[in-house]
Structures are given as C-alpha cells and as structure tokens.
Amino acid sequence: MAPLVDENWRRKFERLREDGFSRLRGLWVLREIMIPIISKLLTALCIPYVFAKGIFPVFGYPLIVNSAVYRFAWLGCCLFSLLYFGAKRFHVWFTNLHNSIRDDRYLIGRRLHNYGEEIANEPEAWSHVQGDLNSADNNLIHHEQEAEIGLRFRRANQHPNRQ
Numbered sequence: 001m002a003p004l005v006d007e008n009w010r011r012k013f014e015r016l017r018e019d020g021f022s023r024l025r026g027l028w029v030l031r032e033i034m035i036p037i038i039s040k041l042l043t044a045l046c047i048p049y050v051f052a053k054g055i056f057p058v059f060g061y062p063l064i065v066n067s068a069v070y071r072f073a074w075l076g077c078c079l080f081s082l083l084y085f086g087a088k089r090f091h092v093w094f095t096n097l098h099n100s101i102r103d104d105r106y107l108i109g110r111r112l113h114n115y116g117e118e119i120a121n122e123p124e125a126w127s128h129v130q131g132d133l134n135s136a137d138n139n140l141i142h143h144e145q146e147a148e149i150g151l152r153f154r155r156a157n158q159h160p161n162r163q
Helices: 006-021 026-059 064-105 124-133 145-155
Strands: none
Touching: 006 026, 026 064
C-alpha cells in the first residue's frame, strides 16, 4: 500500500471510469482528484525548497553548508516522510495486535452458547453445584466444574437484597 493512497482513491477512479468521458463531471474531478494530487506534489516540492533557501540561510552557516542543505533537502524530506509512514504503519499494526489479543482474551465478539439456558435442563451430575451456590460462600468458585458452567448460575451469585 502506498503512503498517500487509500481505498477511497480506488473508488474515485472506478467512479471516473464508470462515468466515462461523455458524462465527465469537471468540478468533481477537479475537487476530488486533481486538487489533492496537485497539493501533495506542491507540498513535496515547496517544503524542502523553502527550508533550504529561506529558513536555513538565516542561521548564518557558510555557503558550502547551505549548498549541501539545498542538495539534500529533498532526500531528507523523503526520508522523513518514509519514517512518518513507517511509524504510522507500526502504530496501526501494534493497535491491531493489541485489539486481537484483547478480543481473544476476553472473548469479545463471540457468542456465548450457554447464555440463557434453563437450570432445569442441566444434567444431574451438576446438581451438587447448585447446592454449593446456595451456601453461605456462594460467591467463591470451589470446584472446577463450577467454572465451566459460568454464566448459567449468575443470579445465584447476586446479593440477596438485589434480587
């Protein structure tokens, strides 16, 4: 993927191709395609030139240094742009990695298969778990079997006054 191109550009050019030359909307082409391209090209040309010829000579360096700055201003601007694009890509990649780890850990976006099932449909092997949940320490999980049934007995863990 190019640094200055995104999915919107593909849609713009497809729309331009679908419209054809006979139904060409000049103002839309100028506003949506030509002006962004021209502004990016002018920015890429003008910023290094203004820096090398206008701002840097004010610092009072000798002519040889000013000449070297003028010679390498575009290269420096290109390297800075690549560094910025790389940092932006790394940030997007790191954010996506963080979100995928978070989603896997907390099961975001996955349907709970046992949500809303009735307690009466439980197998008889789990009957001792219901008795444990009604005991005095009902908010602690004592058995591994209880951890597997998760949200099925969520109402048993609520405070008695809130029911």
